[in-house]
Amino acid sequence: MLEQMRKHMNWIMWIILILVIISFLFFGIYPSDRGRGEAATVNGEVITAGELDRAYRNMYESYRQIFKDKLTDAMARTLRQQALRDLIQNRLLVQEASRIGLRVSDEEVQAAIIRTPAFAPGGRFDKAAYDRYLDYINVKHSLFEETQREFMLKQKIERIIEDAVDVTEDELKAAYASRNAKAKAGDFDKDREAFRKTYLAEKRRDAVNAYAQALFKKGKITMNQAELAP
Helix, strand or coil, rough: CCCHHHHHHHHHHHHHHHHHCHHHHHCCCHHHCCCCCCCEECCEEEEEEHHHHHHHHHHHHHHHHHHHHHCCCCHHHHHHHHHHHHHHHHHHHHHHHHHHCCCCHHHHHHHHHHHHHHHHHCCCCHHHHHHHHHHCCHHHHHHHHHHHHHHHHHHHHHCCCCHCCCCCCHHHHHHHHHHHHCCCCCHHHHHHHHHHHHHHHHHHHHHHHHHHHHHHHCCCCEEEEHHHCC
């Protein structure tokens, strides 16, 4: 069940990106979170119940667009668990990025905001559109920009991990054969580039997840099980 849901993740994340919610899907920081109950702590940093609620709602609505009435209560609970795991993983990666000295400058944050399509309705950055969006979600500029900085910091450490991953020709052929038992002579050569792109992306994603899992094992993580009910 969860594997079927994961197959749609790229499309779902694209929707969220277009809606400019991606930063808050990952970090869920809103002023109303202050003083809320704890969903988890990550090396002393709190993930609030409000952050989890928001991440879960974003994920739930995205999956609901795909599965519609087939989205069961059991699937909803799985999504809430996944939302918390994602929040914890993202926090761990940001912490590790800071620990090894990675930084995101003010100029980098500004450039990312300017490139955001939702803030450029006419093809060029419109500060009024940016201001209206932040007013709509009731978030101060400084908080939004700091959240964007953390998201970009997470991207930096992910790129370092991903860039260390490659695939040999023999490995690629073996992987193709294992997934295409009925392939004919010449099929590999025809499909090679597309398959390599997909397979390498999978390996890199797995490498990031494995790296985060190692951080999880050595970190001090607590989760409030009462917050996992949808």
